[in-house]
Amino acid sequence: MAKLSIDELKAKAKELRTLIIDTTVWAGSGHYGGALSSADILTALYFRYLNLDPANPDWEDRDRFILSKGHSGLGYIPCLHLKGYFPVDDLKNFNHFMSPFGMHPDCHKVKGCDASTGSLGHGLPMGLGMALGARLLKKPFKTVVLLGDGECDEGSNYEAMMAAAHYKTDNLIAIVDRNQLMIDGFTEDVMSLEPFADKWKAFNWDVIECDGHNMEELCAALDKAWAANSGKPTVIIAKTVKGKGVKFLENDVRSHYGAFDSAKAEEAKQDIANS
Amino acid sequence: MAAKSTTGTTWNVYDANTMSAKEIYGRVLRELASKNDKIVGVTADLEKSTNIGIFGKEFPDRMFNVGIAEQNLFGVAAGLAKVGFIPFASTFAVFAALRGVEQVRTDICYQNLPVKIIATHGGLSFGQAGTTHHCTEDIAIMKAFPNMTVIVPADGAETGKAVEACLDIPGPVYIRVGRGFEPPFHQDDNFNFEIGKGELVNDGTDVTIITCGIGVLQAKFAAEELKNVDGISARVINIHTIKPIDKEIIMKAVKETRRIVTLEEHNVIGGLGDSVAAVIAESGKGCAFTKMGLQDEFSVVGYPEDLYSHYRMDSSGIAESVREIMGREFEADEDWSDEV
Numbered sequence: 145m146a147k148l149s150i151d152e153l154k155a156k157a158k159e160l161r162t163l164i165i166d167t168t169v170w171a172g173s174g175h176y177g178g179a180l181s182s183a184d185i186l187t188a189l190y191f192r193y194l195n196l197d198p199a200n201p202d203w204e205d206r207d208r209f210i211l212s213k214g215h216s217g218l219g220y221i222p223c224l225h226l227k228g229y230f231p232v233d234d235l236k237n238f239n240h241f242m243s244p245f246g247m248h249p250d251c252h253k254v255k256g257c258d259a260s261t262g263s264l265g266h267g268l269p270m271g272l273g274m275a276l277g278a279r280l281l282k283k284p285f286k287t288v289v290l291l292g293d294g295e296c297d298e299g300s301n302y303e304a305m306m307a308a309a310h311y312k313t314d315n316l317i318a319i320v321d322r323n324q325l326m327i328d329g330f331t332e333d334v335m336s337l338e339p340f341a342d343k344w345k346a347f348n349w350d351v352i353e354c355d356g357h358n359m360e361e362l363c364a365a366l367d368k369a370w371a372a373n374s375g376k377p378t379v380i381i382a383k384t385v386k387g388k389g390v391k392f393l394e395n396d397v398r399s400h401y402g403a404f405d406s407a408k409a410e411e412a413k414q415d416i417a418n419s
Numbered sequence: 420m421a422a423k424s425t426t427g428t429t430w431n432v433y434d435a436n437t438m439s440a441k442e443i444y445g446r447v448l449r450e451l452a453s454k455n456d457k458i459v460g461v462t463a464d465l466e467k468s469t470n471i472g473i474f475g476k477e478f479p480d481r482m483f484n485v486g487i488a489e490q491n492l493f494g495v496a497a498g499l500a501k502v503g504f505i506p507f508a509s510t511f512a513v514f515a516a517l518r519g520v521e522q523v524r525t526d527i528c529y530q531n532l533p534v535k536i537i538a539t540h541g542g543l544s545f546g547q548a549g550t551t552h553h554c555t556e557d558i559a560i561m562k563a564f565p566n567m568t569v570i571v572p573a574d575g576a577e578t579g580k581a582v583e584a585c586l587d588i589p590g591p592v593y594i595r596v597g598r599g600f601e602p603p604f605h606q607d608d609n610f611n612f613e614i615g616k617g618e619l620v621n622d623g624t625d626v627t628i629i630t631c632g633i634g635v636l637q638a639k640f641a642a643e644e645l646k647n648v649d650g651i652s653a654r655v656i657n658i659h660t661i662k663p664i665d666k667e668i669i670m671k672a673v674k675e676t677r678r679i680v681t682l683e684e685h686n687v688i689g690g691l692g693d694s695v696a697a698v699i700a701e702s703g704k705g706c707a708f709t710k711m712g713l714q715d716e717f718s719v720v721g722y723p724e725d726l727y728s729h730y731r732m733d734s735s736g737i738a739e740s741v742r743e744i745m746g747r748e749f750e751a752d753e754d755w756s757d758e759v
Contacts, residue, residue: 204503251530259501260530263521269491270526273498273506276483280459281502300522303488307495311483 212267265298559689
């Protein structure tokens, strides 16, 4: 599948954000804040970097992606639709009884989804297992894990960070959606993460910091991560804004989870169109 | 003597009298891995203690030691399974069932991955180490997870067969063994082992002792004592597979002996006894019934044999429980009006 240009990626990210708003309405409610903050990251990955074949979701040489911040399924699952895994009509049942799509993705039900997630701190250990497996299989595929920043309070991440560096898995890429907000407030108020980059460096990871909404910067970071052969795993700390693209949601603790009425949804879509 | 496996592997019979269950596990795994390059090992600083290191020595590139980090242990195992491997993950039972259990539940069972958890030092087998290293809750926890198969082998020979047989199960399996000082029940490996099928150890008509793990040998001794001293004919059944449980062998025993004693190296809440009780209750058939094991208490410190004696898991304790149930009234017919 053709890799999109930077401009095309920007347009695609808008399309994804708009679809996140629509899906929130169809679903009744959702974690739109973190879905919107990760929209550019997901778009770049799915339309330029991840080597995938939507017609053959189980292709064994595909790159692997784990949405460790599983509550951003509201962004991830619409992204999989845009990639071509299933039709848009499927999204209209999001969260409904017996739907394949709930708040958190289920890999047995969501085509194109490599791992069931939801409980935080599970993605990086699983991703490490996949990366170790790729090496043992002598396959060149990459494993990418998208984490939330609040999620990085979970101790299991540090177990995996230590082991990934120990095993020199430079085929493993972690991306942190550093939107600085968690349910109870700002990360630095609830549980300080800073100096965050230093933590990863101390665990012997290559660290790239970038603006997670600047497509040029994001792609430069991903180019570097994709080319890694230093023997170190790479983390991209992508500085983002919770609710990005919708003014009344941006950088507000209340935009973690909620519902829209149709007027608000229209306003949100206008914001996205104008952004 | 050599046993033919279902996969065509021939493995030597390790001397069950001198080798522990976990040592046999390590050797069988090494043997299986030489035929199946999808087998990998994962442990958390317990290569030596769990004997998975026997495999790891032979296949160092397929052995991953994640350090003392059990959440990562099971997450990594899940990831390896996701890309096509069959990971054997080994740590102490208490850490498998408690420290890393959400990863077992969500990463492994929910995703239905072929991760085989071989948990050593189960039950009270780490006697002197005390309650933090005993594990008397793991059966209850593991059997509550959909997709999980739960096996508690009676000894090393059965462990070897279980480790081999678990490869035929497409999903996760939990095999619980002891520390390695438990005397063997089977004298050789000339016996059938089928996951989900109980083993009739000793036939009897008055009462049935249903047990697993270390209880099997002790129940056999108890049955001999009961026969010789009391003239009681005790049936003994080895239910090595707690889940899925062999309903048929249980109901046959209920019908034919009408008195059931369960014995497990586990809390009586949630373990083998409760699984057996559920089978009986669902059948609508009545019988006298007693659950032996830890009576909802944390264990004390001591050598395992002292603990088994203290908790009435040795042959004399079992025999005592059987004598008690022999004197107990129960509704033997359809007429409840004659009941107190």
